[in-house]
Amino acid sequence: MTDDEIWDTRAAQAYDTPGTGMFAPEVLGPTVDRLVELASGGSALELAVGTGRVAVPLAERGVPVTGIELSQPMLDRLRTKVDENTVPVVLGDMATTRVPGEFTLVYLVFNTISNLLTQAEQVACFRNAARHLAPGGCFVVELWVPELRRLPPGQQAMVWESTPSYVGLDTYDVLHQHVVSHHFRFDPDSGREATLFRSPHRYIWPAELDLMAQLAGLTLASRHADWTGTPFTADSRSHVSVYRTEDPAPKV
Structure with a gap:
């Protein structure tokens, strides 16, 4: 299966489930709340922005959001909600595509990094995220724990x-x-x-994810079981991990 075969027009049309599933207020609300907090008044880049499930409400909260998306049908679906000025998107691969600007927040939600099917591609994704981050910025990954x-x-x-x-x-x-x-x-x-x-998908253990971050020059800042801050334990089925770049060296 190629990416074009998976994320086709039919998948894009079926992706949105307003008010239920991933779009349920109890799921989407805490996600957006936490990302607003992590953006710290700056701008955000969503890797694999899809149909805008997170990017659209995040932009409505006042966070400037840019996206990278591989699937034209998913992007077409996003454009039925907001225009290019509201959420600009570059069509391309989240592991290699660059967009203009520097961001305080780069994020990947709902297991999307596992869509990259090799370890090398996943490491490249971390490095691409790090290239877009301003000093002190953070890269957020939401991912399931292999069961x-x-x-x-x-x-x-x-x-x-x-x-x-x-x-x-x-x-x-x-x-x-x-x-x-x-x-x-x-x-x-x-x-x-x-x-x-x-x-x-290629599944990733949390410790492996941390090593990918280290290779990209990022450090784990926090890990919770969900977006509301539930402690991460050995029984957690998913995690939200926040990685940070180094802050600029203090002036002396």
Whole structure:
């Protein structure tokens, strides 16, 4: 599967779920609140801005937001919400694409760094984020914790969610740290005509993520289990990690 095949027009149209899922106020509200705080009155760059789930409300809160996005259909969907002046976007790869300016905040939300399928690409993404940061700025990554403890020995697949209208299934390649997420959606009344959306990922352990940051000249400043600041523990299923550049040397 290529990126164009995954993030096509149909995926872009199905991505937005106003008021529910990723767009639920209890999910999106704390995300935007924390990013406003981390922007510290400066501007922000969202890597893989998508349809603007986070960028649009962040801009509405007064934070100037620029985006990088690989998928033209996702960008087209964003443009139905805001224009180029409100959220300017450069079409390109989040690991290599440069945009003009310097930012106090660069961020990657909802597991998006795992869409890069090699360690080298993920390291390049950290370096690209660091190149865009002003001194003292921060790079924020929201990512799930690999759930290999739940994977029975000898099995490659795990159901992680099941409802009357949806089944989420992951298949693992533990040798290469790859996982393919399968999203089955269907009419709960008829039980037929299911739709399937699949996306490949390379999962990353928190310690590996910290080493990627170190290679890019960034230092872990904080890690919590969610955007509200819940402590991160061995049982946390996800984390929000904040990495910072060094502050300018004090003048003497």
